[in-house]
Amino acid sequence: MSKPFHLNLWGATLKACEERNVPSDLAEKAAVIIASDDAGQPNLGRTPEDQEIIKQVLPYLQSGGKQ
Numbered sequence: 044m045s046k047p048f049h050l051n052l053w054g055a056t057l058k059a060c061e062e063r064n065v066p067s068d069l070a071e072k073a074a075v076i077i078a079s080d081d082a083g084q085p086n087l088g089r090t091p092e093d094q095e096i097i098k099q100v101l102p103y104l105q106s107g108g109k110q
Contacts, residue, residue, distance in 0.1 A: 045093060046079045046081060047080075047081055048078050048079055048089060049079075049100055050078065052077060052078045052080075053074045053075065053077070053078035054074075054077045056070075056073060056074040056077045056078065057070055057071065057074040059104065060066060060073060060074065060100065060103070060104070063104055063106070064103060065104075068094065069099060070100070071098050073096055073097060073100045074083060075104045076093045077090060079095075086093045094095060
């Protein structure tokens with residue numbers, strides 16, 4: 044069974060990252076990860092690598108783009 048992919052969530056995540064000056068390669072990776080989250084899985088189905096990418100994006104989102 045393949046992972047879900049929510050196109051609207053991908054777009055919203057990418058937009059939020061762009062508005063907060065997340066580097067584009069990191070924003071794209073984060074958007075794909077978030078759009079593929081599976082609420083029925085531990086850690087939303089994220090790998091340790093996925094979790095690390097999200098950790099890298101969070102400071103940008105929390106600072107409102109003032110990185």
